[in-house]
Amino acid sequence: MQNIEPILPHIDSHRDDLIVLSDNVWGMPETLYAEYRSCAEHTAVLRAKGFRVTEALAGIPTAVLGEAGEGGPVIAILGEYDALPGLSQVANIAEPKELVSGGAGHGCGHNLLGSAALLAACALKDWLAETGTPGRVRYYGCPAEEGGAAKAFMVRDGCFDDVDAAISWHPGGMTQIFGAHSLANTRIDFTFTGRTSHAAASPHLGRSALDAVELMNVGVNYMREHMPSSARIHYAYLDAGGTAPNVVQGTAKVRYTVRATDLPGMLALIERVRKIAQGAALMTETTVRPQVISAVSNLLGNTPLEEAMQSVMDGLGGVEFDEADRAYAWQIQATLSADDIASSYQRAGIEPRVGEPLCDYVVPRDPRGGGIMGSTDVADVSWAVPTVQARVATVAIGTPGHTWQITAQGKAPAAHKGMTYAAQVMGATARMLFTDEVLLARARKDHRDRLERQPYVCPIPDDVKPPLQPRPAAE
Ligand SMILES: [Zn+2]
Numbered sequence: 194m195q196n197i198e199p200i201l202p203h204i205d206s207h208r209d210d211l212i213v214l215s216d217n218v219w220g221m222p223e224t225l226y227a228e229y230r231s232c233a234e235h236t237a238v239l240r241a242k243g244f245r246v247t248e249a250l251a252g253i254p255t256a257v258l259g260e261a262g263e264g265g266p267v268i269a270i271l272g273e274y275d276a277l278p279g280l281s282q283v284a285n286i287a288e289p290k291e292l293v294s295g296g297a298g299h300g301c302g303h304n305l306l307g308s309a310a311l312l313a314a315c316a317l318k319d320w321l322a323e324t325g326t327p328g329r330v331r332y333y334g335c336p337a338e339e340g341g342a343a344k345a346f347m348v349r350d351g352c353f354d355d356v357d358a359a360i361s362w363h364p365g366g367m368t369q370i371f372g373a374h375s376l377a378n379t380r381i382d383f384t385f386t387g388r389t390s391h392a393a394a395s396p397h398l399g400r401s402a403l404d405a406v407e408l409m410n411v412g413v414n415y416m417r418e419h420m421p422s423s424a425r426i427h428y429a430y431l432d433a434g435g436t437a438p439n440v441v442q443g444t445a446k447v448r449y450t451v452r453a454t455d456l457p458g459m460l461a462l463i464e465r466v467r468k469i470a471q472g473a474a475l476m477t478e479t480t481v482r483p484q485v486i487s488a489v490s491n492l493l494g495n496t497p498l499e500e501a502m503q504s505v506m507d508g509l510g511g512v513e514f515d516e517a518d519r520a521y522a523w524q525i526q527a528t529l530s531a532d533d534i535a536s537s538y539q540r541a542g543i544e545p546r547v548g549e550p551l552c553d554y555v556v557p558r559d560p561r562g563g564g565i566m567g568s569t570d571v572a573d574v575s576w577a578v579p580t581v582q583a584r585v586a587t588v589a590i591g592t593p594g595h596t597w598q599i600t601a602q603g604k605a606p607a608a609h610k611g612m613t614y615a616a617q618v619m620g621a622t623a624r625m626l627f628t629d630e631v632l633l634a635r636a637r638k639d640h641r642d643r644l645e646r647q648p649y650v651c652p653i654p655d656d657v658k659p660p661l662q663p664r665p666a667a668e
């Protein structure tokens with residue numbers, strides 16, 4: 194416990210303020226580069242706690258940086274605060290019930306993610322000052338994790354160039370090291386342009402953009418048999434060309450998400466999807482314009498940092514939940530299928546346990562499970578600097594990501610316990626990096642070795658800018 198104890202009193206002294214922040218952000222769910230109020234809440238706490246604040250980091254108005262300390266290594270703690278569309282939900286109940294009709298909700302727990310990261314940064318700031326240790330702690334308030342790839346844009350802009358290591362976490366059903374299993378991911382829109390015409394009187398004069406999208410989708414669906422089974426391709430219609438069947442659709446737009454286990458694999462797959470789009474355009478005598486919207490890399494692991502964080506988690510033990518926490522988690526589990534619950538254990542790489550609503554232990558490091566995860570923009574930071582993340586139990590085991598159940602549990606007492614634990618883990622791991630030069634050197638070497646095997650290529654084309662949203666008019 195020697196690496197953990199010095200940081201715990203400082204976590205305690207800021208905990209209540211940061212729980213308030215988390216609950217406030219839960220109550221103002223904002224999505225994809227529109228996180229103006231949530232970012233302002235984080236900025237206000239950074240100022241109140243005495244950090245040096247840089248607003249509009251990387252030219253993104255909803256990104257913020259707070260720094261404290263002098264000299265020494267620079268340790269970044271990464272936070273997020275964006276919500277998801279359509280997941281508005283009343284808190285602390287176990288049935289789907291919208292809080293705001295059609296509203297957004299914190300269905301990925303990022304209210305907790307940002308607040309715990311800032312809690313860790315506050316504790317580290319105090320500890321650095323109290324002990325006179327040379328070093329700087331930075332809180333990076335990162336928007337638009339969900340589909341906006343803000344961190345990839347921030348990496349491209351050089352925001353992490355002088356950082357020595359980065360630490361983050363994600364809320365979930367289990368407590369364990371966040372293995373390097375995320376997928377590289379690109380969002381790319383294909384806009385087809387044809388020629389409108391009366392669909393009955395002069396169909397031969399029309400060239401249907403909707404036909405082109407449909408043929409493209411058929412082509413991609415045939416390709417699935419001949420791509421790596423670990424890759425993922427999804428699509429959604431953004432514009433089907435209108436609602437009138439008697440008009441030949443002159444324009445249509447489809448969004449593709451292409452995911453693969455690594456960057457070269459993803460880039461190769463995107464080329465094949467582009468060729469299929471061109472083929473569909475050729476078949477229908479339309480034209481197609483591809484436009485990359487955002488992209489992230491796959492996560493790069495860091496063995497010394499993962500071992501260090503695991504030792505902290507083992508020292509702390511799991512999150513301590515009480516009977517009331519378990520009672521609510523039981524109610525949530527009653528809304529899940531047996532498969533939901535089983536897959537949570539499978540992803541964690543451990544045998545399923547019966548009658549266990551909450552994870553109150555630490556899953557051993559590097560179990561063979563881990564399976565395929567989604568994608569995260571933390572991945573691009575992990576190519577820029579040695580990076581480590583924890584997963585910490587804040588919800589009932591089996592709760593799937595991006596669901597009303599996550600929003601419902603987002604400000605429950607169990608969530609507050611998980612977020613406090615996450616701050617302890619991040620704070621103690623960062624403290625090790627400030628005091629153990631050998632550990633930091635090993636982390637750097639591990640990172641260098643991985644980059645030598647496969648250099649980083651920014652997955653976002655140079656001309657693509659983040660899809661920023663305007664600041665809403667004052668209320
Ligand atoms: Zn998330």
